[in-house]
Amino acid sequence: MSIALATPIAPLLLPAxxxxxxxxxxxxxxxxxxxxxxxxxxxDGARLVTLYDQANWSEGPAWWPRERTLVWSDIVGRRxxxxxxxxxxxxxxxxxxxxxxxxxLPDGGLVHCEHGRRAxxxxxxxxVATPIAxxxxxxxxxxxxxxxxxxxxAIWFSDPTFGLENPKQGxxxxxxxxxxxxxxxxEDGVVRRMTDMTQPNGLAFSPDGRIFYASQTPEHGEGEVAxxxxxxxxxxxxxxxxxxxxxxxxxxxxxxDRRGWLWSSSxxxxxxxxAVGTHLATVPTPGMCSNCTFDSDETRLFVTxxxxxxxxxxx
Numbered sequence: 001m002s003i004a005l006a007t008p009i010a011p012l013l014l015p016a017x018x019x020x021x022x023x024x025x026x027x028x029x030x031x032x033x034x035x036x037x038x039x040x041x042x043x044d045g046a047r048l049v050t051l052y053d054q055a056n057w058s059e060g061p062a063w064w065p066r067e068r069t070l071v072w073s074d075i076v077g078r079r080x081x082x083x084x085x086x087x088x089x090x091x092x093x094x095x096x097x098x099x100x101x102x103x104x105l106p107d108g109g110l111v112h113c114e115h116g117r118r119a120x121x122x123x124x125x126x127x128v129a130t131p132i133a134x135x136x137x138x139x140x141x142x143x144x145x146x147x148x149x150x151x152x153x154a155i156w157f158s159d160p161t162f163g164l165e166n167p168k169q170g171x172x173x174x175x176x177x178x179x180x181x182x183x184x185x186x187e188d189g190v191v192r193r194m195t196d197m198t199q200p201n202g203l204a205f206s207p208d209g210r211i212f213y214a215s216q217t218p219e220h221g222e223g224e225v226a227x228x229x230x231x232x233x234x235x236x237x238x239x240x241x242x243x244x245x246x247x248x249x250x251x252x253x254x255x256x257d258r259r260g261w262l263w264s265s266s267x268x269x270x271x272x273x274x275a276v277g278t279h280l281a282t283v284p285t286p287g288m289c290s291n292c293t294f295d296s297d298e299t300r301l302f303v304t305x306x307x308x309x310x311x312x313x314x315x
Contacts, residue, residue: 015082015090015126022087024049027310029269032283039272039280042315048285051302051309052089055081057169058304059253060146061293062102064110067125070295070302071110072309073099075169080112082125083302083309092125098163098170099129101146101253106153113144115163115170120144120155120185136191139177143170146202146253146291151209152234155185158200158214159193182214182237195230195237198223202253202291205232206275207260212237215251215264227251227264244277253291257298265289270303270312283312 027050032043056076064071070083071092080093080102093099097116105111105122112121112129118141121129134141136159143163148156160180163170181193182200199222202215212230216223229243244251249267256262260275269285270292289305301312 015092016094017088017090018054018081019052019087019089021084024051024087024311025053026050027286029286030284032281034281036274036278036280038274043272043281043283044315046283046312046314048283048303048310048312051083051087051311052081053308055307055309057290058306058309059290060099060101060113061253061291061302061304061309062104062110063293063295063302064104064125065296066104066108069125070293070309071102071104071125072302072304073102073112075100075115080110080123080125081309089309093123093127093129096129100163100169101144101157103147103149103155105149105155111147111149111155113147113157115143115145118143118163118171120147120157120191133185133189133191136177136181136183136193141183141191142175142177142180144183145200148203148205150184150205154187156194156203156212157183157185158197158203159183160199160201160217162199162219195240197228202227202251202264204254204256204262206256207258213243213254213256213262215254217250217252225250227254227262244271244273244279246271249288252289253304255293255301257294263292263301265291265303265305270301285310 027048055074060073082092101113119131119134123129197216199218201217212232230237231239246266251264254264270283272281292303303310
């Protein structure tokens with residue numbers, strides 16, 4: 001005897017909500033430490049607040065203008081999260097392949113770095129992400145870490161081996177290329193390794209698009225931990241030089257504002273440098289921070305680290 005089963009009707013799937021709407025919470029941390037007078041007009045009176053504190057390891061913040069949402073990754077929790085303007089926090093992508101860095105494409109979609117599938121993928125902030133690149137010059141990528149979209153719309157990403165070494169953040173295996181590089185996906189969709197660095201990590205461009213910044217953060221003493229600058233002529237990177245270092249921790253991720261100032265993560269919090277590398281200020285965070293980004297107006301700096309997403313309102 002056979003039993004006919006009714007065809008199930010799929011419900012309207014809404015994002016899982018982790019935090020209801022509500023105001024930020026105060027953060028018990030000292031105010032910014034001004035090292036140079038130029039930073040005073042921006043940071044005087046600025047106080048860090050906590051937007052969320054229940055992640056496993058927060059990384060990859062990106063401002064999504066279309067949705068007025070701050071997107072970031074809980075790598076170990078295998079989720080991409082979204083903080084809405086009303087204070088709510090939603091799961092945008094669940095059961096991810098250890099997504100780390102995120103960025104927003106010119107068409108409004110999202111692009112992601114995946115440790116697990118060793119790929120660059122894209123999504124619309126719901127459902128699943130679709131891989132768009134997993135090879136470069138004949139070999140598999142390592143574990144793409146940070147991603148940005150350049151002034152011309154090209155996708156740039158760092159490709160260290162951290163996600164191949166830590167089973168909590170990826171799938172342990174060996175590098176096929178035996179290279180750790182900065183990669184670029186051009187209009188033709190081809191992935192090219194633009195330059196090798198020792199475990200490259202954070203990425204950013206100067207406001208005019210002529211200077212490219214990348215940090216290298218080796219964990220075993222195989223190179224200098226520093227932020228480097230390169231000249232970019234639209235075709236190649238050149239004139240690599242050290243731009244800045246941090247006294248504590250590593251310059252894991254960073255962002256550059258319209259002034260050309262670089263805001264970098266460190267073991268103390270956020271370190272602020274001007275366009276020539278002068279150390280302007282330190283913004284303490286309660287724990288080690290991993291990355292930061294601005295909203296469209298640069299009136300808010302969003303900071304990730306550990307379990308938390310913080311925000312620094314700016315003058």
